[in-house]
Amino acid sequence: MAEQVHYAHPFDDDKLREECGVFGVIGVTDAASFVALGLHALQHRGQEAGGIVTYDPEGGFHQARRMGYVRDNFTSRDVMDTLPGTLGIGHVRYSTSGDKGPAVIRNVQPFFGEFAIGGAAIAHNGNITNAVALRRELIERGSIFQSSSDTECIIHLMARSMGRTLVDRMEDALRKVEGAFSVVAMTRTKLVGVRDPLGIRPLVVGRLGSGWVLASETCALDIVGADFLREVEPGEMVVISTDKGLESFFPFRPRKPRFCIFEHVYFSRPDSLIGGRSVYETREAIGIELAQEAPVDADLVCPVPDSGTPAAIGYARASGIPFGMGIIRNQYVGRTFIEPTEQIRNMGVRLKLNVNRALIQGKRVILVDDSVVRGTTSRKIKEMVLDAGAREVHFRIASPPTAWPCFYGVDTPNREKLLAANMSEEEMRSHLGVDSLRFITLDGLYRAVGEAGGRDPLSPRYCDACFSGDYPVAPADMLDQGFEMKTAAE
Amino acid sequence: MAEQVHYAHPFDDDKLREECGVFGVIGVTDAASFVALGLHALQHRGQEAGGIVTYDPEGGFHQARRMGYVRDNFTSRDVMDTLPGTLGIGHVRYSTSGDKGPAVIRNVQPFFGEFAIGGAAIAHNGNITNAVALRRELIERGSIFQSSSDTECIIHLMARSMGRTLVDRMEDALRKVEGAFSVVAMTRTKLVGVRDPLGIRPLVVGRLGSGWVLASETCALDIVGADFLREVEPGEMVVISTDKGLESFFPFRPRKPRFCIFEHVYFSRPDSLIGGRSVYETREAIGIELAQEAPVDADLVCPVPDSGTPAAIGYARASGIPFGMGIIRNQYVGRTFIEPTEQIRNMGVRLKLNVNRALIQGKRVILVDDSVVRGTTSRKIKEMVLDAGAREVHFRIASPPTAWPCFYGVDTPNREKLLAANMSEEEMRSHLGVDSLRFITLDGLYRAVGEAGGRDPLSPRYCDACFSGDYPVAPADMLDQGFEMKTAAE
Amino acid sequence: MAEQVHYAHPFDDDKLREECGVFGVIGVTDAASFVALGLHALQHRGQEAGGIVTYDPEGGFHQARRMGYVRDNFTSRDVMDTLPGTLGIGHVRYSTSGDKGPAVIRNVQPFFGEFAIGGAAIAHNGNITNAVALRRELIERGSIFQSSSDTECIIHLMARSMGRTLVDRMEDALRKVEGAFSVVAMTRTKLVGVRDPLGIRPLVVGRLGSGWVLASETCALDIVGADFLREVEPGEMVVISTDKGLESFFPFRPRKPRFCIFEHVYFSRPDSLIGGRSVYETREAIGIELAQEAPVDADLVCPVPDSGTPAAIGYARASGIPFGMGIIRNQYVGRTFIEPTEQIRNMGVRLKLNVNRALIQGKRVILVDDSVVRGTTSRKIKEMVLDAGAREVHFRIASPPTAWPCFYGVDTPNREKLLAANMSEEEMRSHLGVDSLRFITLDGLYRAVGEAGGRDPLSPRYCDACFSGDYPVAPADMLDQGFEMKTAAE
């Protein structure tokens, strides 16, 4: 059903996109303001829409959901005054791509459900790989869905659980769910965080005075002034209340963790900590590794801003070639130009990036980017750089070729649109029209993120399905829809 | 949960208010435009919000729901273009009173549900008297409610029904429901109309070329150029499809009909037909009856506009006293002044009515109004008329004293706020400060609506619970909440 | 220049339309609220847009101007809090017709000007007949116009005046202006009201406690609880300050007054007083006169609502034929349906009016309307009435044939579109397709408004140019544009 539709014209459709960020807080005055700040810090994980739910004993549960940025929707007194309470959770969400249909407010999280034993709200980062089947079954039994979101399944499973407490019901529900889920939820008195057994998506806990915070990344702890305590462990459920503090449960069958390696490469913010190390440093290390694996004689190492910058700095340092910002990003580009005219739409990448002609002219330039997805933007950047008078253009990519779609909460094009799924490295070089093109190897990437021995093919430490096709959870719904897994031959 | 809240400041809070109007159409090009026109004609039955659902084979179900008038929301190409299809239903809804909480878009009908056997939308005029109990039971079994509306129960009952077709499921669902319901619903191919066994609320069928129309009142047939066919009968379910035309079913145990007598007095539009007679004529007849029952020597018969006008015309004709519009209504008063300043709020009735001083001055004035609810407006009108120099003020009321709340789809104050529940006629006269006050008798009202013998106390033809306390359906939820029915003594 | 354009689709384009209402108040707390209330009471004089200017010693002048109804724009605390002060003026304005271009906020009054000797704001009801010439001359000398409104000339003439005080400058400016003007203006300390020497448009003064009010009509005094003092006299300038009270000046060469007779027929509200008599009573008298001039044998006298009602009551009383509301007006019709779909646009008059079939059927019906302009609506109403089964239809019109455009502040179609400018009475009857059509005579109208001897052709007491073509002020700009005055022969 189409209702209150918002279209977005994505100018960044040549990037993989994290689909969500989650945040929760308990035991603070004006929880909603903290949630808003946390979501603002997590805005890079989802720019299409955001939502906040709070609870206060007098007024019950309160909810506000809006299309657009946190800073535009969740800062005015008008809105924030409707969200009283000392306990709250929030969610930011990325626009699903055009073919999945336009964005509607009904799909914006957190979702709320009133159960016989009280109400609960839930926000989810990840993707439930058996959501279609679960939904079908729930509808058969009389559940009515409000949204087309996979997350709503969790609420309905909770509604049908016989568990005595909401937390029991959540445990019940999540046991039926497959895929990636970092969940932040709340009841009237508890803040709950859960991570799937593989721990594909991140989730951290912090202390804020006598209160507690859950967040997708540590940068969201920093903004509210919370101290980083630890990561929620894969397969762990933390239940936090003001009286009992943090209680930890492990409701799922244990599995070897497989954290998403692309969080290191691109998704997470450079100032976040993962595994005790700053993402920025990891990216610099990727650049250093890349300089060793794929050196080239040149005059300038130039990042594709902003995501390529740390790797470019590392590459420049390791290679001794000067670092320079040959491409400038217009900081006033939003995610969308609403219904642009033909003329403006055609401008494409020029709305966002401009070449620093004087710096580039006559030089052999190494462009460092985080990844190549469709290759459309890479081609345009190459053209801009050549137009500006570069003598040679060499692409160095801080991740291996992206050849497989992600089914764990990242918006990926179909395989046929992934450049690396259809071309060899040399074909890609020729297609992009550059003097050389090199990706970091998967082993090199593992080394850069701290696995001195590279990737253990029998038991890899990370989920790297987008590079390797090795999916740690079978994507049940997609297999039903005809997706073909990698065969032994590939 | 509070979300997207709209407050209204009711200036007409001294009237009983119908809570809904419904409309549906099948077999026409651009169904949504017809629905919008029909809802516009039914706007007097609900001014707070409106919604339309349509279906077209390519795009599926489409929905738009908005706070405010039909003319402001459902006429622009922008909105109407999102509602394609040859089949559609719609709903207008009145603001629930302040103590029931602010209005939210989630509560706006039609409601839509996706079932295992396809989708359906439903719009409802009336009130389900066992909704609280049904809701409690449905939640126990795992249903998740989107709204606080009683109507949503029907959708959940349908979702849980084992019926093979949506129409079977609707029958199933409505059999569990008590109270008043005139329902218009749709599936992908069928338009359905149902009236509760007592037929408390109205519902009519019309033909529009080769298509069909369902509507709360005949005035909505007139606006779209449809021909009035007949009323949907109490307890009847009509199922209309383009291939089979209209099929009629009687799924409920038959009962003696009890149509709402207040539809004649106030709710329905004067140009609508009920029982083959125009509401205008009935109201004129009420005025004539009232002149005979309660004559008084005076110089001017003056209606309280606009609802008192036909009865005043009848009173003037029968009494021979000149008719004159001594009170003028400002036609630019909407239902609400949004968050008015103190000064403006205090203006109250003056924002809406002004006295025609020159006409009133020095005269003995008979004011004819349709009803007295709280009496607050009546007092203010009396003051305005006296300030303008009237010598005497006589109130004549076109309905009996309103002493009991309605539980069948009308917004009534609590009993303690109903003037007639707490005062004798003489006490009311004194409280209003007028020279005389007379209500039509219940028998007189029955005579005026066509029952020559007056009211048959053993088997009254109408629901007149608001006057008599004789409730044809026990208001289960209200009894649970402590409402006391009339005892034999009263 | 097009800027912030609002289109309106007029459903009432078969009426003459007053273009403005003005209101001012001094010496009260929260002047803006009073202005808003006054404008609300004057909304019938202009529904397109409204504006308010206030002054307070700390903040200076404040202004808010909006498209749409007063009740929608000037009641929220948000807006009203930006308009502090004890002195304020306001204006409501009618949409100029489509061919004059779309409505823009720049044209909304009051206009404000900062002069060397302080600021002033001005609001104007009427039309300056030499505005085009004045504007041309002012632009030659370096004035820059913000709007396309004729009223702005007054501000520029004031800016260029050498007068020592703002009131002197206003006097200076208005002496150069021809046509109809009822002006309400303000400086930092004074409220000023001026009426042109002919007194074509109305303007009244009232007392509100120790404060003062100026308004287009007395109904705007009633709503704020002010006492009617007197009319501002033709050619009079009243200057009101809290220290000196009301001072009266007569700056213009005296002329014999020519008040607009159409204010009696249609423009003014029935509850307003003009010349000591209620407009309602005058209209009733018109109906009585019309019954005597143009009797017909029939079964029902039916007004075309709402404006035809008082004359219909008079006609019914004088003729003895029963009065009945055979046509019902939908009270939820606004002035506009924004960008309606084709289907909705085609509904035309049905969106607004519906026939009370049961009342009309088989009857000989006299329809009483206030005027016939283009005749388009009259034809549609006749069709609706015949479709409903009327046996005969007789039109009786409460004004003479409208054969000439108004140049004094009323929106009139071009002469070629005025039915009466192009057809004889019999041709009109045949064009409308009714059994009989009769207009009140000009003499009859004069008698009804209180001139026992009818119209004095040598020195008529009213401006009746729209009926007679006898223009009391030569319309200079229009003559320049080729308009042809009535010749002796006509």
Added chain:
Amino acid sequence: MAEQVHYAHPFDDDKLREECGVFGVIGVTDAASFVALGLHALQHRGQEAGGIVTYDPEGGFHQARRMGYVRDNFTSRDVMDTLPGTLGIGHVRYSTSGDKGPAVIRNVQPFFGEFAIGGAAIAHNGNITNAVALRRELIERGSIFQSSSDTECIIHLMARSMGRTLVDRMEDALRKVEGAFSVVAMTRTKLVGVRDPLGIRPLVVGRLGSGWVLASETCALDIVGADFLREVEPGEMVVISTDKGLESFFPFRPRKPRFCIFEHVYFSRPDSLIGGRSVYETREAIGIELAQEAPVDADLVCPVPDSGTPAAIGYARASGIPFGMGIIRNQYVGRTFIEPTEQIRNMGVRLKLNVNRALIQGKRVILVDDSVVRGTTSRKIKEMVLDAGAREVHFRIASPPTAWPCFYGVDTPNREKLLAANMSEEEMRSHLGVDSLRFITLDGLYRAVGEAGGRDPLSPRYCDACFSGDYPVAPADMLDQGFEMKTAAE
């Protein structure tokens, strides 16, 4: 007068702010789209509001003005379709600071005036230093101002000029104006660019196919695909028409140019060319110069993003100390959080910047920033860096101490709020609480921008009043208001 007010809460109030960017184009299809793109590229010069005027022979002049970003206002078909034509100009504008009053749409440029000889529109970057006096005089003579903008004086001076052509009138007007002005204007057939005799603000010309472009910076040529032709020279007026091409005039008495040196340091975009050299390179050179003037032993050179980055790169290269992004900028910070709650407002700089803890910890850090204005942000950044565990913090500033306000189109705090106007360098270091603080010298800055010999005190090549107090044009209005120029002693 307060009207349609928009408040902004500036989070960057510790920066000097360019107040405007201008753009114009002639001889292209759909000029408005090009203007929108150009303004988008110039958004860093003004984020509060923007406006576009176009002309087409059928519809005349068209205008749209909006608060907010270009990308949010000037990309939808809705708005752009109202701006047809092959000739257009536009303007972006920065919010004036709070004490100058809230922003209103009336102040948004371009301004338009209808003169006796036709219409013209004008957009202006700079500041007219005798605007108050001019305005007073114009009001004396009867001009009525629509805005409080200094630019409106130019339109009124043009209206009063006796010049035969609009271009003559513009020449006339600009001769009376003192201060800084880079003007882009248009008539029905001509695009005009003018730069004040000192050439304080930038203005460049480009070719776009057979059309022409004027823009504040070359980055706006790049985005529309125009070729850079040359800078408009100080004191030059270029008049461009499709038939005669570009004509050049020098209407003012010649003076030695004094281009704003701060455009190099901060205002202009790094990818723009000034004087044939990229701004990025100049900033790198400033960093190199700074490393030589003010070396310090440390572990990390860290820019304050984004404006400090190029200088930090230069500093790192010259010093050999590693470059690292120890401070991360949240790219989703807009200029404003609308009416933020107390809690959110207090977050201040944390909403925008976060420290990369892992990178900073235990290090001696050199922070490179472009300037210090009030010092408030610098203090907060220092605290964040120390909290993150830095061992030492050294500030290196890429401009000399900002000790004097700018009166030529830049928003500067009053002198008493400028840190450097009130403290010695050592006092500032102690106030900021850092281990060392060093500014580049004025001579060093001149060397970095290409003056090998440093600043010539007798005839400096740049306007450097903000550093030196040496104002090339006496700020007449400010002197009237009591501003004290630097004395010989200072």
